Amino acid sequence: MRTRPLKVALLGCGVVGSEVARIMTTHADDLAARIGAPVELAGVAVRRPSKVREGIDPDLVTTDATALVKRGDIDVVVEVIGGIEPARTLITTAFEHGASVVSANKALLAQDGAALHAAAEGNGKDLYYEAAVAGAIPLIRPLRESLAGDKVNRVLGIVNGTTNFILDKMDSTGAGYQEALDEATALGYAEADPTADVEAFDAAAKAAILAGIAFHTRVRLDDVYREGMTEVTAADFASAKQMGCTIKLLAICERAADGGSVTARVHPAMIPLTHPLASVRGAYNAVFVESDAAGQLMFYGPGAGGAPTASAVLGDLVAVCRNRLSGATGPGESAYAALPVSPMGDVVTRYHISLDVADKPGVLAQVATVFAEHDVSIDTVRQQGKDGEASLVVVTHRASDASLAGTVEALRSLDTVRGVASIMRVEGE
Ligand SMILES: NC(=O)c1ccc[n+]([C@@H]2O[C@H](COP(=O)([O-])OP(=O)(O)OC[C@H]3O[C@@H](n4cnc5c(N)ncnc54)[C@H](O)[C@@H]3O)[C@@H](O)[C@H]2O)c1
Numbered sequence: 001m002r003t004r005p006l007k008v009a010l011l012g013c014g015v016v017g018s019e020v021a022r023i024m025t026t027h028a029d030d031l032a033a034r035i036g037a038p039v040e041l042a043g044v045a046v047r048r049p050s051k052v053r054e055g056i057d058p059d060l061v062t063t064d065a066t067a068l069v070k071r072g073d074i075d076v077v078v079e080v081i082g083g084i085e086p087a088r089t090l091i092t093t094a095f096e097h098g099a100s101v102v103s104a105n106k107a108l109l110a111q112d113g114a115a116l117h118a119a120a121e122g123n124g125k126d127l128y129y130e131a132a133v134a135g136a137i138p139l140i141r142p143l144r145e146s147l148a149g150d151k152v153n154r155v156l157g158i159v160n161g162t163t164n165f166i167l168d169k170m171d172s173t174g175a176g177y178q179e180a181l182d183e184a185t186a187l188g189y190a191e192a193d194p195t196a197d198v199e200a201f202d203a204a205a206k207a208a209i210l211a212g213i214a215f216h217t218r219v220r221l222d223d224v225y226r227e228g229m230t231e232v233t234a235a236d237f238a239s240a241k242q243m244g245c246t247i248k249l250l251a252i253c254e255r256a257a258d259g260g261s262v263t264a265r266v267h268p269a270m271i272p273l274t275h276p277l278a279s280v281r282g283a284y285n286a287v288f289v290e291s292d293a294a295g296q297l298m299f300y301g302p303g304a305g306g307a308p309t310a311s312a313v314l315g316d317l318v319a320v321c322r323n324r325l326s327g328a329t330g331p332g333e334s335a336y337a338a339l340p341v342s343p344m345g346d347v348v349t350r351y352h353i354s355l356d357v358a359d360k361p362g363v364l365a366q367v368a369t370v371f372a373e374h375d376v377s378i379d380t381v382r383q384q385g386k387d388g389e390a391s392l393v394v395v396t397h398r399a400s401d402a403s404l405a406g407t408v409e410a411l412r413s414l415d416t417v418r419g420v421a422s423i424m425r426v427e428g429e
């Protein structure tokens with residue numbers, strides 16, 4: 001074993017960073033044996049230096065992250081600050097000064113992944129980010145390496161722990177949205193600004209990263225259709241139950257049937273209680289990958305939290321350190337397929353639409369006609385009367401999102417339709 005240690009700079013010492021530091025210390029001997037050289041925490045960049053950080057030598061702590069990444073003797077920079085800046089500049093500066101980088105920053109990778117990969121490759125360094133998608137679950141590496149000889153057609157799953165925790169609580173205990181979000185935040189699952197979780201920016205960033213790797217195509221955050229989960233109500237859960245379903249926030253990345261384009265989307269969806277994703281509880285994540293030769297694979301595990309996320313960071317750290325010792329780098333960006341990303345209107349799926357209508361003769365026929373005119377075929381209709389008004393729940397067969405949007409617009413203009421209470425896609429059947 002080499003005796004000279006590999007030097008690691010830790011940027012950020014919050015929920016994830018503090019666990020990375022802890023595991024580096026407690027597992028130091030095993031890590032050294034697995035890598036073939038000791039790894040040494042050479043500096044920890046923080047925002048609040050006065051905070052007591054158990055197990056971290058105060059002499060290592062600095063508020064000058066830029067000086068730390070410019071030192072020149074750092075082998076690996078671990079970026080767990082989050083956000084776009086200063087993380088982006090610190091990562092590119094790290095590459096320029098000879099370090100490889102491990103990051104958990106999905107927001108940054110979804111926005112600037114191509115430029116960061118180019119900076120890594122231009123400097124002959126590694127950029128690893130297993131922790132950025134689905135926390136502890138090995139997903140990036142299986143897609144990038146294990147499935148490199150296969151053709152992935154679909155990636156579908158739950159990739160945000162906070163929103164799964166909230167939806168699960170709302171469904172199973174009837175907890176209110178805010179109460180459940182506060183608990184997820186206290187447990188260290190939520191982003192610094194939890195809007196990123198509940199409005200699905202976080203899941204969209206993960207979908208962009210997954211689609212990019214799965215389809216060997218650049219997919220950015222802006223290419224991903226996004227709907228958050230703040231509008232999901234107890235009534236939606238009740239309606240889902242009547243259909244034998246529950247509601248999950250799903251990320252779905254698909255290759256078109258003709259193979260010529262891809263789509264990526266995140267939104268709440270009803271899924272049957274019999275589907276394996278329906279039983280994913282709390283902050284757990286689960287992702288199905290479908291490919292030509294392998295068929296269907298399922299990845300399941302803790303999707304958020306300090307220690308689980310640190311597990312993925314440490315796995316990357318070991319891989320990058322091994323590469324440093326052997327003078328190699330791991331696989332870089334693979335975007336050769338350059339497939340176009342189609343708009344949401346091209347997506348074909350089923351829909352659950354809840355309408356408030358006048359309870360009088362002919363309304364059902366009127367509503368059915370609007371669906372037929374837009375080429376959206378109805379599977380089931382359920383009607384409940386209430387004081388001269390009625391609630392009509394329509395479930396469709398598969399139709400394009402564009403046709404469904406046209407149907408809803410036309411329904412809204414009917415005098416007998418008082419309102420469209422909710423529209424939810426139905427997946428996993
Ligand atoms: N918490 C999770 O479950 C989880 C899971 C997967 C990925 N991530 C990602 O990991 C990253 C970190 O998340 P976290 O939950 O640990 O967040 P956090 O807010 O707990 O920690 C970030 C830390 O960085 C510090 N910081 C901010 N600016 C800094 C600067 N300029 N220099 C030094 N330190 C600075 C903050 O003070 C804070 O302590 C984010 O990119 C997040 O998306 C988090």
Ligand SMILES: N[C@@H](CCO)C(=O)O
Binds near residue numbers: 133159162163303
């Ligand atoms: N806020 C994220 C952290 C893990 O990426 C989540 O809840 O999934």
Ligand code: NA
Binds near residue numbers: 131132136138140
């Ligand atoms: Na992961």
